[in-house]
Amino acid sequence: MTDTKTTQNGDGNKARPDQGSRPFSIHTDLPMGVAVLLFSAVVFYLTTLFDEVPSAMAQGVPPTQFPRLLLFLISAFAVMMMFQAWGQEAKKRKPLPKVVFLSAVLLIVFVSIVNWVGIIAAMMLFCIALPILWGERRFKIIAIFAAIYPVLVYFLFSRVMEVNFPLGFFTEFFR
Amino acid sequence: MDGLLHAISIMTDPYLLFIVLCGTVGGVLVGALPGLTSTMATALLLPFTVMMPPVPAIALLSALYCAGTFGGSITAILINAPGAPPAAATAIDGYPMALRGEAGRALGMATVSSTIGGIFSVIVLLVAAPMLARMAYSFGPPEYFALALFGLSMLASITKGSAVKNLIGGTFGVLVATVGIDFTTGVERFTFGYPEMTEGIHFIPVMIGIFGGAELLAQAASLDVVYHRVAALAVKLPTKEDFKLVWKTIVRSCGIGTFIGILPAEGGTVAAMIGYNEARRWSKNKDEFGNGAIEGIAGPEAANNAATGGAMIPTLALGIPGSGTTAVILGALLVHGLRPGPYLFQEQPDLLYGIFGAMLVANILFLGIGLVGAKLFARITLIPRTFLWPAVFVLAVVGAYSLEQAMVDVGIMLVFGLLGFVLRRYGFAPAPIIMGIILGDLVENTLKQSLLLFEHDWTMFFGRPIAVSFFILTFLGLFGPFLFKQMKKMVGGN
Numbered sequence: 001m002t003d004t005k006t007t008q009n010g011d012g013n014k015a016r017p018d019q020g021s022r023p024f025s026i027h028t029d030l031p032m033g034v035a036v037l038l039f040s041a042v043v044f045y046l047t048t049l050f051d052e053v054p055s056a057m058a059q060g061v062p063p064t065q066f067p068r069l070l071l072f073l074i075s076a077f078a079v080m081m082m083f084q085a086w087g088q089e090a091k092k093r094k095p096l097p098k099v100v101f102l103s104a105v106l107l108i109v110f111v112s113i114v115n116w117v118g119i120i121a122a123m124m125l126f127c128i129a130l131p132i133l134w135g136e137r138r139f140k141i142i143a144i145f146a147a148i149y150p151v152l153v154y155f156l157f158s159r160v161m162e163v164n165f166p167l168g169f170f171t172e173f174f175r
Numbered sequence: 176m177d178g179l180l181h182a183i184s185i186m187t188d189p190y191l192l193f194i195v196l197c198g199t200v201g202g203v204l205v206g207a208l209p210g211l212t213s214t215m216a217t218a219l220l221l222p223f224t225v226m227m228p229p230v231p232a233i234a235l236l237s238a239l240y241c242a243g244t245f246g247g248s249i250t251a252i253l254i255n256a257p258g259a260p261p262a263a264a265t266a267i268d269g270y271p272m273a274l275r276g277e278a279g280r281a282l283g284m285a286t287v288s289s290t291i292g293g294i295f296s297v298i299v300l301l302v303a304a305p306m307l308a309r310m311a312y313s314f315g316p317p318e319y320f321a322l323a324l325f326g327l328s329m330l331a332s333i334t335k336g337s338a339v340k341n342l343i344g345g346t347f348g349v350l351v352a353t354v355g356i357d358f359t360t361g362v363e364r365f366t367f368g369y370p371e372m373t374e375g376i377h378f379i380p381v382m383i384g385i386f387g388g389a390e391l392l393a394q395a396a397s398l399d400v401v402y403h404r405v406a407a408l409a410v411k412l413p414t415k416e417d418f419k420l421v422w423k424t425i426v427r428s429c430g431i432g433t434f435i436g437i438l439p440a441e442g443g444t445v446a447a448m449i450g451y452n453e454a455r456r457w458s459k460n461k462d463e464f465g466n467g468a469i470e471g472i473a474g475p476e477a478a479n480n481a482a483t484g485g486a487m488i489p490t491l492a493l494g495i496p497g498s499g500t501t502a503v504i505l506g507a508l509l510v511h512g513l514r515p516g517p518y519l520f521q522e523q524p525d526l527l528y529g530i531f532g533a534m535l536v537a538n539i540l541f542l543g544i545g546l547v548g549a550k551l552f553a554r555i556t557l558i559p560r561t562f563l564w565p566a567v568f569v570l571a572v573v574g575a576y577s578l579e580q581a582m583v584d585v586g587i588m589l590v591f592g593l594l595g596f597v598l599r600r601y602g603f604a605p606a607p608i609i610m611g612i613i614l615g616d617l618v619e620n621t622l623k624q625s626l627l628l629f630e631h632d633w634t635m636f637f638g639r640p641i642a643v644s645f646f647i648l649t650f651l652g653l654f655g656p657f658l659f660k661q662m663k664k665m666v667g668g669n
Contacts, residue, residue: 032601036343043350046365053360061623063357063364070350077343084339096396096600103395104593107388111572111589115582119573127565134398136561145562153573161226163577 028093029085036078040071047071102133118168123150179301182532185230185525194231195533198238199540205239206246207552209256210394210560211567213243214606215386217503219567221379221510222574229511230526234533236507240500241293241483241537244443245545246552248285248476252278253553254403261443261479264451268464268471275467279411284469285476286545287413288425292477293538295429296436296484300491301531303437307492308517316624317636321645323618326439326495328652330607341607342653344598348611349618351376359623371583378506378612380575380588385605387571388592391564393599398560410549413469421473424454432478436485442498442606443479443486450478484534491515491527494617499606502613 047064110126117125127146136142157163186192205216217236224232247262252269265285272281314322330345331338354365355375366372413421428450435446454474455464464471486497487504494515496502508515513523520527544552575588595605629635636642 028601043365050364051362053362061359061626063360063362066619066622067350067353067364070346070353073346074343074350077339077346081337081339081343084337093600097398099398100392100395103392104596107391107568107589107592110568111582111585114572114585119576123569123572126569130565130568131561134395134561134564136559141562145565149566150569153569157573157577161223161577163573164580165573165576166582 027085027088027090029081033078033082033085036081037075040075040078044068044071099133103130106130106133114168115166116168119165120150120154121168123153179298179531181524182301182528182535185529186532186536191231191234191529191533192536194235195238195536196540198235198533199242199537199544202239202242202244202537203246203249203541203544203548203552204555205258206243206262207249207258207555208558208563209250209254209258209556210390211563212259212386212500213240213246214499214503215390216243217500217507218379218382218386219570219574221382221503221507222577224507225510225578229508229513229523230529232511233504233507233526234529236504237487237530237533238537238540240504241480241534242541242544243500244479244483245286245289245293245476245541248289248472249282249545249549249553250556252281252285252472254556259443261447261482262475263444264447264475264479265472267451268466268468271465271467272469272472277467279409280413280417280469281467281472282549283411283546284413284417284421284472286410286542286549288421288428288473288477289480289545290538290542291425292429292432292479292481293483293541294535296433296481297531297534297538298484299433300484300487300534304488304492304527305520307488308520311493311517314641315639316621316628317639317642318645319617320621320625321636321639321642321649322493322495323614323621325645325649325652326489326614327611327618328649329439330610331653337602340603344603344605344607345611348608348613349615350611351381351608352378352612352615353619358620369583371579371581376587376612377578377584378609379510379578380584381591381612382503382506382609383571383575384588384591385595385608387567388589389595389599389605391568392592392596394560394564410546412546417469421470423457424470424473425477427453427457428474428477429481432481433485435478436482436497437488439489439495439497442500443482446482446485447475447479450474450476480538487530487534491519491530492517496610496613499609502606502609505613 047067050064053062106126106129110122113125114122124146127149128142131142131145154165158165186195201216201220202213205211206213217239220236220239224235227235243259244261247257247259248265248269249258251257251262251266252273255266255270257263257266269281269285272278327342327345327349330341352375354372356363356366356373363373428446431450431453432443432446435449436442451471451474454470455461455468458464458468458470460468460470482498486501489495489497490501490505492515494505496505505515508519513519513526571588571592572585575584576582578584595608598608599605625636626633636646
């Protein structure tokens, strides 16, 4: 045993290093720098939409000045980053597996349904869906986990810390 | 000495001792789990501590910080996957030792050197923090502005991510801190009409998202990674021969770790790397490094735990976090309505001595836990990720919500979780963003106050010697490595 971490690709074979020569590819810091510059431009535009300063307060530093100073710095750093990456070959990056995107969607769905179905049901659904998505097939354990853990968390926060959660459909039931 | 006795007397409270024990056990568990760091754990735990009185709340987080830094070494040695970034250097020699059947010896050395490093740094904290705080009495807004700027400039030199990306992250964090009502003019900035945003974006949901949510997606990306564990035999205390071999390394690493910890934004990871490199540089057995040198464990472990106390010094005395986790602890102090700095030392001595005591006790406790229970704690890695991470994210959602009981905070947590994952993938470390958010208000407010004080004459900053010193340090922090490289080239050329 010489290494502790092994990776397997989809068909179960050990991943092989790329043996052939690759064409020159653009360093990711270049498009990233462009994205940062675009972000700065959009946020700069947003600073032009700030309300007028009331005349009684007008002698201080305008509210736009500090964010604009920061945007200037961010842009300058982004240009430096692009300058450093210019002409450099991109590092080979393993493409993200589909499960990452599906997990992100699941996180969004979880947060979106809390108000609708209530926190307990949302937590339970999440505790079922994510393990299955990640390849867990011991359904009895998933069921026990999804039934017990969210209820424990709910009671800890609602009873001990007196937090009022959105309960959705179950509002009347818990009242 | 009085301070030490005061800290010990506070720790005689059984409730506080129990809290510190919980923090220590929790810290070792969290530290041992790859992916879960003490920074993430303190961020997740922060909403729980809001309901607690300040002393136990901060003591709990401080104990978790100390123990979490040590806990990372267990998995670094046994599975070659550091449970926390500061233990990365420990794996270089710890795992080869485990492979040749010396896991117990390696764990024993990691435990003992971590304890020595941790206790040394708490003693330095006890002495240096009040002294630094007394110095801060003479600080006005210009000095605090220059100090905060220096803190942000140090982001350029933290190891994770490139310097320029860390600076972009830090500045972005400061920009996030500008969301809400501008306190001098009453104008709303970037609130998009949401009344919940007028008070700004709270850093707790951001921290939970950027550490917890982003890590969940990172784990999803590495589901195919399989860890092979080396069986841990009984943990062995270092022998006299081992001590003879490593005592100089431990002493050196204690100094290095504490010093690196004191520097704003630097933390245990940088300290451990330098501790390891220095251990190798001064060793008579350089060839053994990388193949299981005992000094290669003592060096980084003493250094990363020494950095914990060091990092608390600027956090408590000046309100400038010394590391990612101390940024969260600083956030906890703010949530409890406490502003670190000289007045905190005057008004809340029990809180400060409680923190010192908690850190001291945590270091002693994890010595026992490490020696007796490391084998048991290593088993935590057997918890399947398929259950661990849903559990973590559920806590993240509930924790983000519970602070203000508003779903908008959960939305913010989610947005920063997704953003944090994308940024990490493109080489942006999360800690600078958090540092920026924490320091954002301080930077803007002190800049505005200074300009009012100077009647908008920027040049008057240069009439303040302390501020000028910090500006020089900022300049060196930003351009020092580049200038040093150029000088080296010139000297080499000649």
